[in-house]
Amino acid sequence: MEKHKNISMAVIKRLPKYHRYLEELMKNEVDRISSKELGEKIGFTASQIRQDLNCFGDFGQQGYGYNVKELYTQISAILGLDRGYEAALVGAGNIGQAVSNYSRFENLGFKITAIFDANPKLIGMKIRDVEIMDIDEMESVLEEHKIDIGIICVPRKNAQVVADELIRGGVRAIWNFAPVDLVVPDHVKVENVHLSESLLTLIYLLNESES
Amino acid sequence: MEKHKNISMAVIKRLPKYHRYLEELMKNEVDRISSKELGEKIGFTASQIRQDLNCFGDFGQQGYGYNVKELYTQISAILGLDRGYEAALVGAGNIGQAVSNYSRFENLGFKITAIFDANPKLIGMKIRDVEIMDIDEMESVLEEHKIDIGIICVPRKNAQVVADELIRGGVRAIWNFAPVDLVVPDHVKVENVHLSESLLTLIYLLNESES
DNA sequence: TAGATTGTTAATCGATTAACAATC
């Protein structure tokens, strides 16, 4: 399976969508699907789907299409969902609490096992059985505990410092909810959830269609 | 200013980023900036920045660059931030509450003026002075009150129904936090915040860089 | 076998980058 190299971002960003639609098809007990049918569901061209999937392997069968269950398993493996992930969340404010409480992630093998905040009022509180710790303890916790993913939900001005600290603690992937572009070394991956940018895009589109 | 047509999504998605960086430059009291300097800050090529901006007008001056304040004003206007927006949020669970509480939006002229939920325990509670109303009242509230943007924070299975209801009530833009792709008529714009997809992308990148 | 649908190559389309004359 060494096809795996130099996959474009465009393709990568579509993988989770395939995953979601295949999960749904499985739930509806659909056994097979052609690229044409899947394309109609998902809103892609059949051609694009075949191109995308062929970046990773030959999952289909001529004259038949794709076996839903098998393809789902394959995509899950490609995404890396065949193992679990431990995350540490920093910043237990509005968004931090929402993310901590979001149960949908657990099906994906994703677990938040540590939560940090600087606010004394929050420290000691529990979110889904995980106690909020003092951010000063983060360094030592990261040392004794292997964390895959850091989640940054702190105010903008603290985000970079927290990122640096997470990286020093061995974190290789950062899910960033703060409205900044973090500066990180090459071996660290960042995925941003920039809510304001998303909202501004929507506002632009709203006005565009009205004018 | 009728250059405004047929702007590609790639460009539109970059506009909020320009807005953010220009805001920061203004705060730092920078008067002028060249496409080269801005590019270095923001991580785009100078060429791309000039191309992007020229979709909307001639904002620069040869030999000088761009006036930060003026460009910021222009980008704000392009994004539609020269007026205010009223939003209705549906689903006051984890994410709904986080979004309701997110104060950063108010600087953008964006205000959540109505919140709905189906849960009797939540109805009557207040979030930032806005009372959570019974979702059954939504139809009448939308009738008497002009709402620009609907925010969907309900569970997946209810999202499409809520979207339909918002659209019937005259909403033209939907900010969707539910993990579904909504089906809407052409004149309605949807911007998705798909947290699971974002997380899966990050997990993929994490594994890619490790292998 | 015949029909369907894949994997893959080639053609097209769109977005990014480079180059440079215009000009402040």
Place this chain on the structure above:
DNA sequence: TAGATTGTTAATCGATTAACAATC
């Protein structure tokens, strides 16, 4: 004026779509 930097056209690069032989 000379240097700097734009706006814009042309070249390149990459992503999407179309086409079709291979084959289940």
